[in-house]
Amino acid sequence: MALKKECPECKYRNSVSLRRCAGCGASLVSQGVVYWVDVWVGGRRIRERVGPSREAAAARELKLKQEKARAKVMGVREFAMSYRLEDLWPRYATWCKIHNRDFKGKKSRWVNRLKPFFGKKTLNQITRRLVETYRNRRLSEGARPASVNREVSLLRHMLRMAVEWGVPRPQSPGRPGKPAGGKRRPLAVPHGGGIRKA
Numbered sequence: 001m002a003l004k005k006e007c008p009e010c011k012y013r014n015s016v017s018l019r020r021c022a023g024c025g026a027s028l029v030s031q032g033v034v035y036w037v038d039v040w041v042g043g044r045r046i047r048e049r050v051g052p053s054r055e056a057a058a059a060r061e062l063k064l065k066q067e068k069a070r071a072k073v074m075g076v077r078e079f080a081m082s083y084r085l086e087d088l089w090p091r092y093a094t095w096c097k098i099h100n101r102d103f104k105g106k107k108s109r110w111v112n113r114l115k116p117f118f119g120k121k122t123l124n125q126i127t128r129r130l131v132e133t134y135r136n137r138r139l140s141e142g143a144r145p146a147s148v149n150r151e152v153s154l155l156r157h158m159l160r161m162a163v164e165w166g167v168p169r170p171q172s173p174g175r176p177g178k179p180a181g182g183k184r185r186p187l188a189v190p191h192g193g194g195i196r197k198a
């Protein structure tokens with residue numbers, strides 16, 4: 001569990017206590033320092049580039065520590081079953097900002113649409129049927145099909161990134177005895193073809 005300071009010159013990630021970069025000697029008290037969290041949760045190492053705010057990085061570290069405590073108490077499998085979509089959002093948001101992927105639009109879709117409906121759902125609860133329920137509800141509210149498609153695309157992308165990042169994979173209760181994260185299985189969301197075009 002640690003916070004790291006990324007050197008603005010050489011990008012080396014230093015201990016937060018250092019005032020000069022261990023890699024190149026540049027000052028680490030100047031502007032341009034970027035904070036990282038570097039933690040192990042549920043057997044996975046999580047390294048996240050948070051941003052210029054030490055407070056934000058500390059808050060993120062605290063959240064991960066709480067997840068770690070949960071994982072320890074419950075075991076990895078139960079932890080996976082308890083991983084909510086809203087647990088994924090901070091990491092996804094960071095990724096969008098770093099890669100400049102329309103963060104504002106995604107954030108608005110998340111806050112106003114996806115979070116209220118899916119935020120508290122654990123990843124294994126987000127099934128194709130639930131996504132259809134969401135789609136039908138939005139359309140019945142008068143939302144434009146193109147808007148709903150964008151929202152569902154965002155949801156699918158978040159779940160794809162979760163797989164890429166090795167977020168603990170949920171397991172169906174019908175298949176006991178397999179270690180969490182063992183066999184790779186696709187998330188129960190539409191993979192291609194599931195999206196109706198407007």
Ligand SMILES: [Zn+2]
Nearest residue numbers: 007010021024
């Ligand atoms: Zn440096």
